[in-house]
Amino acid sequence: MSESGGRLPDGLRLRRAHPQDLDDVMWLEHASFPTDAWSASQMSGELYSPHGYYVVVETTDDGAPTVVGYAGLSSLAGNPVADVQTIAVSAEHRGRGIGRALFTELLDEARRRAVEEVFLEVRADNPVAQAMYTAFGFEHIATRPRYYQPDGVDAWVMRATLAPTRQGPGPIGQETLDA
Numbered sequence: 001m002s003e004s005g006g007r008l009p010d011g012l013r014l015r016r017a018h019p020q021d022l023d024d025v026m027w028l029e030h031a032s033f034p035t036d037a038w039s040a041s042q043m044s045g046e047l048y049s050p051h052g053y054y055v056v057v058e059t060t061d062d063g064a065p066t067v068v069g070y071a072g073l074s075s076l077a078g079n080p081v082a083d084v085q086t087i088a089v090s091a092e093h094r095g096r097g098i099g100r101a102l103f104t105e106l107l108d109e110a111r112r113r114a115v116e117e118v119f120l121e122v123r124a125d126n127p128v129a130q131a132m133y134t135a136f137g138f139e140h141i142a143t144r145p146r147y148y149q150p151d152g153v154d155a156w157v158m159r160a161t162l163a164p165t166r167q168g169p170g171p172i173g174q175e176t177l178d179a
């Protein structure tokens with residue numbers, strides 16, 4: 001991973017997602033996962049879930065903010081295991097560190113929750129996401145054959161073990177956090 005860690009480029013900010021972000025998130029969801037996007041009701045359930053932690057990156061440099069990325073983590077209270085539920089960045093904003101900033105925030109939240117192991121699933125034909133997860137210390141530990149339908153693509157199960165908690169900043173709120 002590069003030195004810039006979770007920093008965002010100028011003109012963007014990261015904040016906690018809220019249910020009113022559903023339409024923007026669903027637009028990106030369909031653009032990012034054309035064959036296996038979640039439904040709006042699935043995504044709405046995620047944004048409302050008490051076990052979830054969803055964040056978005058939005059623009060700050062023009063009139064109305066535009067959501068250009070989102071990511072979510074889920075873990076049950078007191079459970080030392082968490083799952084990365086999803087992450088996506090709009091195609092025109094990829095390769096600028098936004099995915100890294102979103103993923104850093106999810107792992108920071110996992111540490112705040114005293115999570116020890118984080119799991120995720122990624123398509124076997126998605127080397128870009130795999131490279132990002134590997135850079136964060138995730139390892140491919142299992143394969144679920146033909147998990148992604150209708151494409152019939154395998155899922156890689158990846159896992160990372162988190163270092164013991166350092167007392168860092170608290171979770172970000174619904175309001176914005178300039179990174």
Ligand SMILES: CC(C)(COP(=O)(O)OP(=O)(O)OC[C@H]1O[C@@H](n2cnc3c(N)ncnc32)[C@H](O)[C@@H]1OP(=O)(O)O)[C@@H](O)C(=O)NCCC(=O)NCCS
Nearest residue numbers: 001002087088089094095096097098099100122129131132
């Ligand atoms: C995966 C995704 C979220 C990455 O977001 P991004 O903003 O482009 O990523 P960043 O610019 O922050 O780069 C983060 C890391 O990803 C990897 N990466 C990014 N672009 C890459 C590319 N073209 N080739 C290889 N690795 C790449 C690198 O490890 C990079 O770290 P580095 O810059 O320190 O080398 C984005 O590509 C995306 O939305 N893809 C479509 C949706 C998707 O596949 N989501 C994952 C589902 S499991």
